[in-house]
Amino acid sequence: MTSESMKAIFKKVGIKNTSQRQSVYLYLHDSEEPLSAEQIYMGMSDTESVNLSTVYRVLDLFVKKGLVLKSNLSLEDKATYEINHMEHRHHLICVKCKAVVPIKGCPLSGYEVKLAQQTQYKILEHHLEILGICPECQKKE
Ligand SMILES: [Zn+2]
Ligand SMILES: [Zn+2]
Numbered sequence: 001m002t003s004e005s006m007k008a009i010f011k012k013v014g015i016k017n018t019s020q021r022q023s024v025y026l027y028l029h030d031s032e033e034p035l036s037a038e039q040i041y042m043g044m045s046d047t048e049s050v051n052l053s054t055v056y057r058v059l060d061l062f063v064k065k066g067l068v069l070k071s072n073l074s075l076e077d078k079a080t081y082e083i084n085h086m087e088h089r090h091h092l093i094c095v096k097c098k099a100v101v102p103i104k105g106c107p108l109s110g111y112e113v114k115l116a117q118q119t120q121y122k123i124l125e126h127h128l129e130i131l132g133i134c135p136e137c138q139k140k141e
Helices: 003-013 019-030 037-044 052-064 109-119 135-140
Strands: 068-071 080-083 090-094 100-103 129-132
Touching: 003 019, 019 037, 019 052, 019 080, 037 052, 052 068, 052 080
Parallel strands: 090 129
Antiparallel strands: 068 080, 090 100
């Protein structure tokens, strides 16, 4: 992800390009999993002088503009953020520690086609979350 392509993304949603916004976006973009604001802040503070409230402000803006997805999984302070790739995603969620793992691919894409044929519906979207207990939490049980 280049600085230029981020600039283009910001322009598209009508927000100003700043180095802090680029840093937050890039950090999230390079992450394999959804991150909390604290994790982003900690990760960024190695390379950039930024404070946590700025990270929150930038994230809020990104969420409002649809660039970033926020998952509010029951606990307020456990909100996690991930880049909105505009692609269809499902998540596996640990009910104990609220860890969120994105699932690759969609198990329902074939089913949607079949359902559309059966019902004559034009299918628009679906949501699916899978709940479970992660290996870490199973060990603690
Ligand atoms: Zn867990
Ligand atoms: Zn799906």
